[in-house]
Amino acid sequence: MFDATHSTAPPEGAPEAGDEAPLDAYSRVVSAVADQVGPAVVRVESRRPGRRGGLGSGVVIAGDGLVLTNSHVVAGTRRVRLGMAEGGDTDAEVLGDDPATDLALLRAELPRGAVAAVLEDSKVLKRGHLVVGIGNPLGFESTVTAGIVSALGRSLRSQSGRLIDDVIQTDAALNPGNSGGPLVAASGRVVGINTAMIAGAQGLAFAVSSNTARFVIGEFIAHGRVRRAHLGIAAQTVPLARRIALATQSGAHGVRVGEVMAGGPAELAGLRVGDIIVALDGIMVAGADDLLRLLNADRIGHAVQVSLLRDGRRMTRMVTAQERVQPASASGSPG
CATH class of the missing domain: 2.40.10.10 (Trypsin-like serine proteases)
Known part of the structure; x- marks a missing residue:
């Protein structure tokens, strides 16, 4: 006679045999990224x-x-x-x-067969996506941390006072020494370069997007430096409500002006905090990385047509772009 007290059946609600527990799936992804x-x-x-x-x-x-x-x-x-x-x-x-x-x-000069990572299009990222940070925090080499994308298109002012646009915010644990290491998507491709963490705050870490990195790498290889124009603003990527995008013939995203620098080109042209830039010289701007890419050396000293949304209406302003002055490098600030 069958004795139910000795049954080997899984408890009610447990996954069936062969099913993968969520923690195991998460662990496998993180482990695979770390190995790759x-x-x-x-x-x-x-x-x-x-x-x-x-x-x-x-x-x-x-x-x-x-x-x-x-x-x-x-x-x-x-x-x-x-x-x-x-x-x-x-x-x-x-x-x-x-x-x-x-x-x-x-x-x-790297050893023969050295492993190289691949830079992904950072526009594939969405809030909530799993990301993995790899680096050498506090001298502990090959440390792996994981978290999610908390926000996209942030602007970050570094310790030296410079503004970095199109920054990824993540809650993956970063510490001094992680700086310069990769932020990696579940695909095993690099979506950002870890750049900063907020001392005394948990779950606030930042990485420069891979799209910005690809642009900068191209400039380094072609010219040895990045010569670029700027409008004199700090900005971040924001989504546009569908009704506003349709009514103003804009895309799904724009670049919100978060700061207008005193005496800069944007202030002289009448741009305001809260304006949302949607196009530059008729080319759609879907994010802060697009704005960085379009403000290249060819636009230095030239008037550019900035299409923006203000109070739900689309308007244009002519802004004479200036060359961005290369600030001095931070001297030994911790990673």
Whole structure:
């Protein structure tokens, strides 16, 4: 006779045999990302005589030796030391340093078969997406953390006072030393470069988007620096209500002006805090990274037509773009 007290059936509500528990699925994704991208993450050390150097992380983005990191990690130096994930150190040359986006590009002699990460289109991200941070916080190498995308299109003022646009906010735990390391999507592709965390606050960390990184890398390779125009605003990507987008013939997103710099081109042209930029010279602007890309060197000193929404109405303003002055690199600020 069957004795129910010795039944091996799972308790009511438990997953059937072969079903995957949610925690296991989450763990598998994080583990797979760490295995795939972890070997491409390096330790970056910069030293300057008589001054504090930088210590952070970087990620190999090309097997021929290109490494992406933060500007504040290289600390204004021309050469840095890399510690490879698989062991061993090597020197690297700083090919480009752009404090305006807190990005720097390095070139090093890497071992044959070095693993390189792939930069994803950061526009695929949505709030709530799983992301994984990999780096060397506080000197603990190859540390993996995970969280979600908390917000997109943020603007961030760094410790040196510069504004960085199109920043990803995440609650993945970051600490000094994570700077310059990759923020990776569940696909195993890099969607951001970790750049900052808010001291004393939990769950507030930021990464420069991969789309901004791809633009900056192209400028470094072509010109050795990023020469760009600016409008004199701080801005962030915002969604537009469907009815407003249809009524104003705009896209699903725009760029909201969060700050107008005194005496800058935008103030002189009459732009205000709260205006939403939707096009530049007739080209649709769907995010802060689009605005950065369109404000290239060709527009320096030229009047550009800015299409914007104000009080639900579409209007245009002519703004004479100025060259963005390259601020001095942060000197050894912690990652």
